[in-house]
Amino acid sequence: MNDAAAPPAQSWKVTLPCTRAEAEALDGEIATFAAMDSPPVLMTSEAGGDDENAWRLDAYFEGKPEPAAIELLRSLVPSAADMQPQVELLPDEDWVTLSQQGLEPVTAGRFHVRNRPADPEEAGHVNFLIEAGRAFGTGQHETTAGCLFMLDRMRRIGMRFGNVADIGTGTGLLAFAALHLWPRAYATASDIDPVAVEISGHNAIANGVVIGTGIGQVALYAAAGVDHPAIEQRAPYDLVIANILAGPLIELAPSLCAVIEEGGTLILAGLLREQADAVLAAYRAQGMRLAERADRGDWPTLRLRKRPRIGWKRPRRIDRNARGEAPGFGTL
Template structure:
């Protein structure tokens, strides 16, 4: 196996969350590096790390391109580190601890650990799509789904909008195995990753009950997704801005009495996101907060009964 190289940059959480992997600067690098972000110091928003993995020693222009993604690091001189005779993908995942959230257990191939009794295990590799279960937004969604099932919620038609790795769609399908299920993402890579993860975890793809239908789409802008509406469960673990922008289309696609789970927002953004959905007929029915990351559970109100005639 040939040597690989790693470039480590200090950054902050805002930069890590806003990382632009489609930037023109990166497009000039061939082959593209694999980028991974993580907390350097737990719960410290100013202590995050960006790691870029290269197949060969990166040239100066490649280092400048990656450094430009995290402005707080501009002006510093990062030094690439050789990873000799190592499978860097496995190595990069070795420190990812399994996540146990409700009845779900999420792990990588290199760090499975002991699956808790009664837990549903999913193997989700860290890589090009968001949603390994490690981030508090994903964990919050898993806990919210678990609590819905525990309360006896019935779901017949569900959508995971912005699916990333497919994990949240898989979890919802496990809880409601006879439901129609769909997952979408604006990034074609995410949908390909979801296909691979579905195969690895025994999740059937297709358009029938108990199968997952996939679509590359911005939000719900896809004929298949619109045609399958209304949904009685929509999960959207994205970012606050897109969640607000999608409020009209998500509301239009949600059945009366249906549930929407929103995540990817910070505590400081929760009121604005909730307000956007209240204006579309939702009420906040529950909230799970992990660190600075809340997960909102909203329910679409039933229409008001017709006004009584005056006496």
Template sequence: MESWKLTLPCTRAEAEILKEDIAPFVLLEPVPVLMTSEIDPAAPDDWQLDIYFEEEPSAATVTMAKQLVPSSADTTPVIIRLDDQDWVAISQEGLAPIREGRFFVHTPIHRDEIPEGALVFEIDAGQAFGTGHHETTAGCLAILDTLKSQGRRYRSIADIGTGTGILAFAAMALWPNAETIASDIDPLAIEVAEQNAAINAVRIGRGSGQVEMLVAAGLAHRRLRARAPYDLLIANILAGPLIELAPIFGNGVAPGGTLVLAGLLDKQADAVASAYRRNRFRLAERLNRGEWSILRLEKRRVRGHRPASRG
């Protein structure tokens, strides 16, 4: 099989963004595989983007690649033809399955490694960023698993910035009778999430045991407002938007409800937590994964409101 690799330098910040957003490449057929890597530990801000294709990338595709990493605007990409090989399999081999508590997230090549009794989700290698291979997503899975082990029960769940849909699917697997809604500011992400729902037999709809998917920023969509307040709200985005959304999430989460925030560096965690303390949340848990932090916050209860129950 003919295959090609396009390589561009990028910054560490650009690489981190690409772990959650590979649009518009998700619309290509077949979807190319994007991999980012650190070039030299002595230069931590210098990273590299490699994109694998089944055919030689066109000029338009090269332009799209450069738009993903603006720092490469004046750089000529390196494009090479690879020896005949199954490049999809090779790229998937580099994406080891993720096991977080009862969850197992894998690419198609790892189907024969599924452990007995796990909650399993399959995401194609071309969509691998944001599927659990990134520390923040894996950390969110770990917190969801802990909440279930603690006996928490949730009736209304929202996943804001859903990406591939993996966190919404995971929450649905743990609380199958809940009403779940998943949104993303990027229409392409919602298309990918819908495809992944079909692959993983997740039902799309507005009823109990189904997930409603829509394009929206924050809680701006009327459907998100109509279904609020939420017992559980998950937002794996970036620190800046999370701080801006603190008042909105403060109104969108029910008293006694749970808020899981991710996408923030460890050094940003205090500022994010402070913004939410000012909006009636208390920090219940901080999980560190590498340079990243995942925060679990609880909305302060008010008299006369029944909080999310425990089993």
């Protein structure tokens, strides 16, 4: 009998054309594969050419995908119902990292985010290294960059905060940026994905951010929204950042608003322009008012302020089963 360990499963890629609208909607559809032992990683990109509506979906599988998995993938992009998917075996390489090696550094306000150690730092900016291929929130996505711009602007107009929470932190980037702007603040960063929390810890060390529960430190927790005893105990917060998705943002409106102090600020991102009204309605119902809106392409960043009313109360949800999950994104 051969006692040698079995070789790791080879990676396969399935490619289908899709529309831009289908690509944008896929952020909320990844949970379709949650029951699989090794769910695929879905990536969308512009197909190139003159048609701005022409996009493509690439799904990366560990092991050759079963026909049922391919059919499930096809169901996510109805426009490709009559198209034959391209199925190919990939070389034995780290395709997640390779797929992002072409990412360029991003500058947002005073912040400069590079995704590779080899990239030079930008003089005169606050530099962060968030390596590509590790989790959502490298600074590349318009929603993350929009949050960085908003945080930078808030500091420039003289806003001050002492207790900050970044819900759906992804890589920890936004919590790190907030701590740089307000170094005497307490900072809390959480994500529903424990892997994202682990990655945030590694990124904190790489960027000289101290992990802990004290002033000028970031406390990391794995939690669905604010559903964690430590997150509740550290409330109320005068600044909460939530870069997730429109659906989870709406579900989490009562619990997020409950942990914000009266007069406190809430930054929302991860929603599309056409989703802004529905998200705003959910938060206005919780006593929030819109103070500022900044759009980057189709992605708005909203700054809201909590209207003074009757004291602070414990977090509650619209639905006890609503966990605010955003698989693959906010983990935004």
